[in-house]
Amino acid sequence: MSLSTISTLVGTFAFLLVLSSAKRYEPNWESLDSRPNPKWFDDAKIGIFITWGMYAVPAYQGPWFQYWWHTGRKNETEFMKGNYPPGWTYADFAPDFTTWFYDPDYWADVFQDSGIKYTVFVTKHHDGYTLWPSNYSWNWNSMDVGPKRDLVGEFVTSIRNRTDIVVGLYHSLFEFYNPLFLQDQKNGYKTHQFAKQKSMPELYELVNTYKPEVIWSDGDWMTTDDYWNATEFIAWLFNDSPVKDTVLVNDRWGNNIKCKHGSYLTCFDQYNPKVLQTKKWESGITVDQCWSYRREARAIDYLPIDEIMTRLIQIVSCGGNVLVDIGPNKDGMIPPIEEERLRQMGAWLKVNGDAIYKTKPWMYQNDTENSNVWYTVSKYQDPPVVYAMHLGWPEKDTIVLGSPITSSSTQVTLLGETVPIKWTSGGATGLTIQVPVIIPTAEKLIAWTFAITNLKN
Numbered sequence: 001m002s003l004s005t006i007s008t009l010v011g012t013f014a015f016l017l018v019l020s021s022a023k024r025y026e027p028n029w030e031s032l033d034s035r036p037n038p039k040w041f042d043d044a045k046i047g048i049f050i051t052w053g054m055y056a057v058p059a060y061q062g063p064w065f066q067y068w069w070h071t072g073r074k075n076e077t078e079f080m081k082g083n084y085p086p087g088w089t090y091a092d093f094a095p096d097f098t099t100w101f102y103d104p105d106y107w108a109d110v111f112q113d114s115g116i117k118y119t120v121f122v123t124k125h126h127d128g129y130t131l132w133p134s135n136y137s138w139n140w141n142s143m144d145v146g147p148k149r150d151l152v153g154e155f156v157t158s159i160r161n162r163t164d165i166v167v168g169l170y171h172s173l174f175e176f177y178n179p180l181f182l183q184d185q186k187n188g189y190k191t192h193q194f195a196k197q198k199s200m201p202e203l204y205e206l207v208n209t210y211k212p213e214v215i216w217s218d219g220d221w222m223t224t225d226d227y228w229n230a231t232e233f234i235a236w237l238f239n240d241s242p243v244k245d246t247v248l249v250n251d252r253w254g255n256n257i258k259c260k261h262g263s264y265l266t267c268f269d270q271y272n273p274k275v276l277q278t279k280k281w282e283s284g285i286t287v288d289q290c291w292s293y294r295r296e297a298r299a300i301d302y303l304p305i306d307e308i309m310t311r312l313i314q315i316v317s318c319g320g321n322v323l324v325d326i327g328p329n330k331d332g333m334i335p336p337i338e339e340e341r342l343r344q345m346g347a348w349l350k351v352n353g354d355a356i357y358k359t360k361p362w363m364y365q366n367d368t369e370n371s372n373v374w375y376t377v378s379k380y381q382d383p384p385v386v387y388a389m390h391l392g393w394p395e396k397d398t399i400v401l402g403s404p405i406t407s408s409s410t411q412v413t414l415l416g417e418t419v420p421i422k423w424t425s426g427g428a429t430g431l432t433i434q435v436p437v438i439i440p441t442a443e444k445l446i447a448w449t450f451a452i453t454n455l456k457n
Contacts, residue, residue: 050328111159
């Protein structure tokens with residue numbers, strides 16, 4: 001036997017050995033929860049949630065408009081009487097969902113400038129309208145009615161061609177008025193026709209077609225994960241899907257699962273415990289008071305950038321990721337005030353991003369003496385860098401930190417500035433920083449970041 005043949009056989013055997021030893025995950029939560037998260041997710045820290053769909057046509061009261069209107073809530077009922085003729089149906093909104101100005105290349109550029117590292121794009125909300133030409137949503141998808149475009153496909157292509165941002169997709173398990181779901185509900189969820197014929201096939205279709213690396217499930221609260229057959233899908237996702245090595249899922253797979261199982265926890269909307277959690281988690285922040293575009297929004301309804309960044313800093317300090325939500329209108333335009341917030345966030349992150357990306361919680365999340373200071377620590381630098389983020393412009397000429405324990409070689413710098421930072425040790429613990437004289441840029445009005453090295457703790 002030749003040396004080359006032996007080498008080939010050894011290589012083949014090694015390859016087969018790797019394949020046989022690769023762990024496969026069983027369709028139960030104990031096994032699925034044992035899978036380590038792909039490290040990109042914790043390094044990324046910041047994503048964008050894009051809530052867009054047919055509800056952007058009435059553009060009133062958010063993505064639950066269909067439900068509140070059909071259940072007779074006063075605001076929605078009066079809105080319809082005042083703006084649309086009798087007999088109007090939700091499906092009648094479709095021709096006006098033109099997405100005429102939808103430019104996914106421009107969106108991608110805005111998102112890249114904003115500093116976000118992954119997306120969660122709403123492909124279908126609870127009204128059942130899909131933003132891709134689904135084989136399981138006949139005549140109620142963006143190719144058949146409305147814009148006659150594959151909105152998801154165009155989005156995915158632009159993000160991947162123009163940015164380094166990871167693509168993630170949102171999908172609602174249930175639909176308000178799907179007859180199959182209503183019949184299963186009437187049967188006490190002992191039948192599973194909607195899950196088998198509609199919801200789960202859509203998820204397999206999304207993964208195989210667009211290869212998202214986050215599956216953000218929702219619409220789970222009506223019944224348990226058994227009805228949805230969620231664990232079978234996630235086991236396939238982790239074992240055999242085209243994104244098996246990089247994909248993550250959230251915790252919304254049944255009313256018995258939320259805040260318990262999944263790659264990471266979302267628990268409830270805009271979840272922010274402000275303390276370190278034992279499991280990876282994520283919090284959504286709506287720039288407006290609503291998830292989707294609404295015509296009645298006023299300027300005062302939008303979060304100022306300092307509030308957005310305060311929440312972001314708190315969440316990351318406590319080990320969470322942040323999803324910043326925006327709501328494009330029916331024409332496919334991001335509201336200017338939301339685009340402005342994204343660009344403001346990106347400007348701050350351009351200076352202070354080292355304190356956010358590729359970090360982990362320090363032993364203290366919030367300073368023991370100064371409640372305006374939140375900490376992170378670098379994951380991959382040796383020696384590690386502790387980042388102290390001070391919210392807002394300092395009101396005094398000194399900043400007192402109670403948590404760090406300094407050494408003779410401790411150094412303090414201010415991100416984005418070259419001016420030397422003067423400081424004194426607080427003795428056994430803590431240090432006092434002399435606030436330098438610097439130009440009050442917009443980024444510094446939001447938060448200052450001090451990088452501290454060679455601490456004893």
